[in-house]
Amino acid sequence: MKSIPLILMGVGGVGCHLLQHIVSCRSLHSQQGLCLRVAGVRDSKSLVIAEDLLNKGFDDSFLLELCRIKSAAGLSLSKLGDFGECRVFEHPESQGKILDIASQLGKTTGLVLVDCSASSDTVEVLKQVVDLGCCVVMANKKPLTSSMEDFEKLFTYPRRIRHESTVGAGLPVIASLNRIISSGDPVNGIIGSLSGTLGYVMSEVEDGKPLSQVVKAAKSLGYTEPDPRDDLGGTDVARKALILARLLGHRINMDNIQIESLYPKEMGPDIMTVEYFLGHGLSLLDKDIQERVEKAALNGNVLRYVCVIEDSRCEVGIQELPKNSPLGRLRGSDNVLEIYTRCYSDQPLVIQGAGAGNDTTAAGVLADIVDLQDLFP
């Protein structure tokens, strides 16, 4: 039986789903001669580690209780100290403790540090565990979208880092792109709709509905962030575009990406509240979008909010695309990625499906962890 110890950072929706998936896959993985051993879990305040972390991880009932405490009860991990079986460390002490464990395990059995947080703060500990011989799996985009130095440091040992769920959740985007790259098939361009929210919005305005109405509907369906401007601004799509561009070898930063925001600066969060934006600001944008939709339709095209990566170009914004292309045919909140290479030159390689959701994001993280198994003794 091959044993893979891991420490999880971030136990929000994705992290909890990951722990539940690990528990429910026990017998499947055991059939494959694999045991995933959760040795530690960290939230924004504390780190809990298993008593006997060098040999065992938390048992499954502890992991499920941990998820219950975090998701249902909304409590801090430090509450788990009452259950025994674990030791609790508060920040900032927790960071040193993770490095201690990484240093011990990195040289012997190996360790996977899993980042399911949404924080910029994890990049330091991630870089340090890379040096200690550990593997890194990320759903968190932030460590890969900070400086180019951080990115290259994390990729010091490219086989030890996985991050499928940073782009398109569990959709096999990164795995497929890495296969293309390693087979020497040159990528000529990537164009993709990588925001479920903006995919939904653009296909609804195509039907003639006013932008303001569509955004409000998307918000009430739970498709948007609490402040829909977090989606409409395009920054999250730009992060995904940056990760893809860097994988293709572009040595660029967020600053180098041209981002089209669907709302003007004068309607930004520092100027108006989200209520005022939804009640008064947003509808002022309806006419412009409607005119652009109609103009595109005259050319037989539709508008999509996409990332375009091509040569040295990396852009995020509205593009006019043929109605009869994979992106043009997109309806609803699916993500779609078109990859053009020497092998896929006339017609692109297309990957399409749900690109958001805790369940599928966690599934992508779990597949990444399992895929690291050959690096473990």
Next chain:
Amino acid sequence: MKSIPLILMGVGGVGCHLLQHIVSCRSLHSQQGLCLRVAGVRDSKSLVIAEDLLNKGFDDSFLLELCRIKSAAGLSLSKLGDFGECRVFEHPESQGKILDIASQLGKTTGLVLVDCSASSDTVEVLKQVVDLGCCVVMANKKPLTSSMEDFEKLFTYPRRIRHESTVGAGLPVIASLNRIISSGDPVNGIIGSLSGTLGYVMSEVEDGKPLSQVVKAAKSLGYTEPDPRDDLGGTDVARKALILARLLGHRINMDNIQIESLYPKEMGPDIMTVEYFLGHGLSLLDKDIQERVEKAALNGNVLRYVCVIEDSRCEVGIQELPKNSPLGRLRGSDNVLEIYTRCYSDQPLVIQGAGAGNDTTAAGVLADIVDLQDLFP
């Protein structure tokens, strides 16, 4: 520098492209600390092995000359004896020689046996090298579609076998399915158009063109086998369906797959020549297909030649599908696969792109080889 020795069986179009890709990726792979060392190449008559195969492989000029001899000149590998740098073994002696090498390398550096042939005869040597601790990469479907015993034997060590290019050429179908399986996301169903030829044929008859005319056009475009009945019979699609079904855990054989042939037994190759079939037989089938197309259209549907894998069901044939689904929207010769799982339940995960061609098939094989690197010292 990590060195991966390999022996290639089959140097038709795919095998030659693979060797060319290996040569052209030298500097890319070297940057990744990787060296692919071609230690031997086998065609249907002979095996050539590198002089110093334990330490070096053939040099690149030898490999390119080998491709030239095979593809341009159409000669046998035994001609290469004249060039030095290699030893030539004729069949059946070659099989024993491969096992000798596998036995030597399997215990030390490891070895990848790559099957780019289209032969049923390779399964015996493949099974034996698995026992010797070697890895196997296949573009050849036949070893995975013979008996269930052979299949299970080849998968004795699942991490050491890769076969992306057996389904949809280089499209990331197998890699994506394996990720889904290892994350414990249950697959509820797969439906796919896995023949470029039949994809083209079905989208053309949808436009009202007679089947006979479409098949003849496809033949002259080079889309079909020399005898188009090899495509129209559905056996090749059934092989791919069988591979997918077995990956999902179905313990079935080719006999268990219900295959709809687009021509009746009375027009089979043992009854009429290909010329007679194309000149006289085929047009007798036009009316029936046309009526089925029209009937489907009345329901707002289109006809597609697909494989359907669902519960214990595995079928290959014409299905009526919604015009407005990824498969229904398919035009031309692309392959499309829809995978339904817990995570992709309402909308499937869709993978689409060119599913044939020596270049893309060889790219899939190369990505498989590179992906085995963590198993090598």
